Amino acid sequence: MSFRQPSILPGFGLTLGFSTFFLSAIVLVPLAALVMKTATMGWSDFIRVVTDARALASYRLSFGASMLAATLNSVFGFIIAWTLVRYEFPGRKLIDSLIDMPFALPTAVSGIALTAVFAENGWIGQYLAPLGIKVAYTWIGVVVALTLIGLPFVVRSVQPAIAEVQRDLEDAAETLGAGRFTIFRRIVLPTVFPALATGFTLAFARAVGEYGSVIFIAGNLPMRTEITPLLIVIKLEQFDYKGAAALGFIMLTMSFVMLLSINLLQAWSRRRMVAAGR
Amino acid sequence: MSITLDQVTKRYQGSPVVNDVSLEVGEGEFYVLLGPSGSGKSTLLRAIAGLTGVDHGRIALHGNDVTHVSARQRGVGLVFQNYALFRHMTVGENIEFALKVRRMKSAERRKELLRLVALEGMDDRLPTQLSGGQQQRVAVARALAHKPPVLLLDEPFGALDAKIREELRRTIRQVQRELKITTVLVTHDQEEAFAMADRIGVMNLGRLLESGKPDELYARPATRFVATFLGAANLLLARQTEQGIRFGAAPVNARRVEKLEGGREQEVVAVLRPEEVELAPTRDNLRTNFIANGIVEEQVFTGAFERMRVRMADGAANAHIASPNANGGSNGSAALLDVTRTQHEQRLFPLSLGQSVAIGVRRIHVLPTPLSSYTAYGSDEASCERLSQHPLLVELASRMKTRIIKRNEAPLVACDAPASAPVSGVAVIAAGQKTADQLQWLLQNGAGEVLVLPAHSSPPQKVLIHWADDSARRSTLAVAASLLRHVAAEAVYVGILPEGSGGESQRPFGVRTLLDARSEAQAVHGLEMRTELRFGAAADELQRQLTESQDPMLILGVSDPAQLRGTFGTLFTSGATYPMMIVYRPSKDSEGAVE
Numbered sequence A: 001m002s003f004r005q006p007s008i009l010p011g012f013g014l015t016l017g018f019s020t021f022f023l024s025a026i027v028l029v030p031l032a033a034l035v036m037k038t039a040t041m042g043w044s045d046f047i048r049v050v051t052d053a054r055a056l057a058s059y060r061l062s063f064g065a066s067m068l069a070a071t072l073n074s075v076f077g078f079i080i081a082w083t084l085v086r087y088e089f090p091g092r093k094l095i096d097s098l099i100d101m102p103f104a105l106p107t108a109v110s111g112i113a114l115t116a117v118f119a120e121n122g123w124i125g126q127y128l129a130p131l132g133i134k135v136a137y138t139w140i141g142v143v144v145a146l147t148l149i150g151l152p153f154v155v156r157s158v159q160p161a162i163a164e165v166q167r168d169l170e171d172a173a174e175t176l177g178a179g180r181f182t183i184f185r186r187i188v189l190p191t192v193f194p195a196l197a198t199g200f201t202l203a204f205a206r207a208v209g210e211y212g213s214v215i216f217i218a219g220n221l222p223m224r225t226e227i228t229p230l231l232i233v234i235k236l237e238q239f240d241y242k243g244a245a246a247l248g249f250i251m252l253t254m255s256f257v258m259l260l261s262i263n264l265l266q267a268w269s270r271r272r273m274v275a276a277g278r
Numbered sequence B: 001m002s003i004t005l006d007q008v009t010k011r012y013q014g015s016p017v018v019n020d021v022s023l024e025v026g027e028g029e030f031y032v033l034l035g036p037s038g039s040g041k042s043t044l045l046r047a048i049a050g051l052t053g054v055d056h057g058r059i060a061l062h063g064n065d066v067t068h069v070s071a072r073q074r075g076v077g078l079v080f081q082n083y084a085l086f087r088h089m090t091v092g093e094n095i096e097f098a099l100k101v102r103r104m105k106s107a108e109r110r111k112e113l114l115r116l117v118a119l120e121g122m123d124d125r126l127p128t129q130l131s132g133g134q135q136q137r138v139a140v141a142r143a144l145a146h147k148p149p150v151l152l153l154d155e156p157f158g159a160l161d162a163k164i165r166e167e168l169r170r171t172i173r174q175v176q177r178e179l180k181i182t183t184v185l186v187t188h189d190q191e192e193a194f195a196m197a198d199r200i201g202v203m204n205l206g207r208l209l210e211s212g213k214p215d216e217l218y219a220r221p222a223t224r225f226v227a228t229f230l231g232a233a234n235l236l237l238a239r240q241t242e243q244g245i246r247f248g249a250a251p252v253n254a255r256r257v258e259k260l261e262g263g264r265e266q267e268v269v270a271v272l273r274p275e276e277v278e279l280a281p282t283r284d285n286l287r288t289n290f291i292a293n294g295i296v297e298e299q300v301f302t303g304a305f306e307r308m309r310v311r312m313a314d315g316a317a318n319a320h321i322a323s324p325n326a327n328g329g330s331n332g333s334a335a336l337l338d339v340t341r342t343q344h345e346q347r348l349f350p351l352s353l354g355q356s357v358a359i360g361v362r363r364i365h366v367l368p369t370p371l372s373s374y375t376a377y378g379s380d381e382a383s384c385e386r387l388s389q390h391p392l393l394v395e396l397a398s399r400m401k402t403r404i405i406k407r408n409e410a411p412l413v414a415c416d417a418p419a420s421a422p423v424s425g426v427a428v429i430a431a432g433q434k435t436a437d438q439l440q441w442l443l444q445n446g447a448g449e450v451l452v453l454p455a456h457s458s459p460p461q462k463v464l465i466h467w468a469d470d471s472a473r474r475s476t477l478a479v480a481a482s483l484l485r486h487v488a489a490e491a492v493y494v495g496i497l498p499e500g501s502g503g504e505s506q507r508p509f510g511v512r513t514l515l516d517a518r519s520e521a522q523a524v525h526g527l528e529m530r531t532e533l534r535f536g537a538a539a540d541e542l543q544r545q546l547t548e549s550q551d552p553m554l555i556l557g558v559s560d561p562a563q564l565r566g567t568f569g570t571l572f573t574s575g576a577t578y579p580m581m582i583v584y585r586p587s588k589d590s591e592g593a594v595e
Helices: A012-039 A043-050 A053-086 A092-100 A107-118 A125-131 A140-165 A165-175 A179-208 A212-218 A228-238 A241-273 B042-047 B091-101 B108-116 B132-144 B162-179 B191-197 B212-218 B225-228 B317-321 B343-348 B381-388 B391-399 B434-445 B469-485 B503-525 B538-548 B569-573 B588-594
Strands: B003-012 B014-025 B028-036 B056-061 B077-079 B150-155 B182-185 B199-204 B207-212 B234-240 B246-247 B251-254 B264-273 B277-280 B289-301 B306-313 B336-342 B357-361 B374-378 B405-406 B425-428 B449-453 B462-467 B489-499 B530-533 B552-556 B580-584
Touching: A012 A241, A043 A241, A053 A092, A053 A140, A053 A179, A053 A228, A053 A241, A107 A125, A107 A140, A107 A212, A140 A179, A140 A212, A165 A179, A165 B042, A165 B077, A179 A241, A212 A228, A212 B246, A228 A241, B003 B042, B014 B042, B014 B207, B014 B489, B028 B042, B028 B191, B028 B489, B042 B056, B042 B150, B042 B182, B077 B132, B077 B191, B077 B277, B091 B132, B108 B132, B132 B150, B132 B162, B150 B246, B162 B191, B162 B336, B182 B191, B199 B212, B199 B225, B207 B212, B207 B225, B207 B317, B225 B234, B234 B552, B246 B264, B264 B277, B277 B336, B306 B343, B306 B357, B374 B381, B374 B391, B381 B391, B381 B405, B381 B425, B391 B405, B391 B449, B434 B449, B434 B569, B434 B580, B462 B469, B462 B538, B469 B503, B469 B580, B489 B503, B489 B538, B503 B530, B538 B552
Parallel strands: B028 B182, B028 B199, B077 B150, B150 B182, B374 B405, B374 B425, B425 B449, B462 B489, B462 B552, B489 B530, B552 B580
Antiparallel strands: B003 B014, B003 B056, B199 B207, B234 B246, B234 B264, B246 B251, B277 B357, B289 B306, B289 B357, B306 B336, B449 B580
């Protein structure tokens, strides 16, 4: 059996070799090292570290806040992308380039800026405080920070998909008697769904791994506003390398399982959309 | 009437893409809107569906005014060129969509519709698993599901290859007959229009030019555009005389279809279909009217027919032919006649390249247009040349597929000597200080229509129409109708009553004049125009309107050359900045004297 596909451009062997080497050096080897390091500790130690109450609370915050942030991003990112694709207005190009800012900004900077704005005496925080809403130094602050850094992923994934939704489809649905909400729910959303899922996955993955911006706004109270990456750093600072590796291993496994299932879901819906012959 | 459009206008960035279209489509009729791309036909279809709003005019479906009703409420069946199927739904779900959103039972109806378009059992396929033809049939079934009041098809065969196209045409026509549903189809393909239509409407530049049964439109088109767009046609300039039609020197006793207004001898545009031409070895062998001798220059065998181009050698050679394949009125195509012959004719008289033949015509149709050709007048070579290159003139001539002649006339400046030859066709002069004198001189020398062009002018957006008195009305409307078929502008008739001359009591009279003018324009010339009533001095009112409008043009009818200096004098003194078309017909009394 041969994997070789006839192609106009030569170099299957070379490119595959290069890809394997690159992935190994940059991704697989460090991950393997992580697993190896974890393996040096005994089962009982491992279980103790990863089921520690403080660790469990941090998983809940890390994955819960990431999930919530990615969901928020999917909603607002979709609306922003829709506005940018469908309408012409002055300043459109400017907003379009602003979307990418969280990519470029050092995460620490965005964390500090968010803290300043949402602190109890900050620009926005001072109006929220009387309402009893505390953002900075609570889990809400974590969600806000993760939403900020995840937004561009959703917008950039969804934009081309929205541009591809043919106006004719909406026109057709309208002449068939569908109202605006029906058109959105039954025509537009299903068409954009695969791209939205991609955006969600990317934003989620990015949020789980985020460290810099969160530590400034979260306040880092053990059991309450402590994310898993921070816990890992704390363990490192205490020279508990094995404990840090164990937590890293758990994050790795959970992220992998979640990303894989989202990807499978997405592949399934994409296959439904773009079947043979098109 | 199933569909009634009344003066529907849609503007896009100021210029009209659908321009004053009025149309009635009868119950169960299959109507085809035919036109080149950009003619506004798809926009008009979307306006009927309610997907595009209109800026002016009314739309009614089955007698109910739906002008301000949303597309959702109108619920017409619409089929798109690219099918616009919902790709994440199965064929069955697509077809049931309209019923589901109405919460109606759908299983029965789905089966029925699939049978109608011969796709039984395909319910669970996804659109992407079907061929293009099948997808379009699903689209038709989907559009019919909710029993829409009318079915609209927007170039439904555009993306299909020839074989499938033919088959789908038959299916759609069959379905339409079975359901007796009023249908409007938009296409740019004249063959498709002929194959499917009960009636065809031809659109160009946003206007509905003509509407009628396919065979009638083909045999008796009223406009150059329809003549050349529906099938192939040779357009010839001829002279209409008391005896009949003359091409250059050769008189032709061809049967005339319609008598043109005014008994005077004039230049006319004749339509000669390639299949109405007869070729024979000599003049005596012709069974039809001889028009010229010629030489075969091009010969192509296309199966059933033989196509050729014959260069006319004498007589009719300077009749100028705008052949259907030539772009615009370039002189390169002059005297080249397109001819098609059947197998039978080929066997009777086999021909080869370079052979001399005698040319006869079986049937000639004269277009009822008063605008035949343009002659640019100047007092020296340079000014003639400059005028003949005027962008607006070149544009008009190329759209009308006619020629521009240059004529150098010294008397244009002196204004007392007679012209070297009588003026025929439309005379063109440059606007200037002496415009009024030049106009008078041209009219005295036989001109009926004079186009006055300023040095710089953009294509007109708004054409104002006015005539000095009723005897000029008919011919002014004829000129306006003919001209407006070739420019994308709005037409407005300006009726002007003297100020203070009875005040309110004059108003009903004025309004009646406007209504008469509009209905005559519609009925006799197929021209849709708007009307405005003003009070005051004619020249001042016109001047005011012209300065207020953006890129205006004026069509002015007079029955006495003196009116140009008198009533309308102020329009000509300052050198106009907009194009003007002056139409002159002597008033009834003097015309009677001539006849």
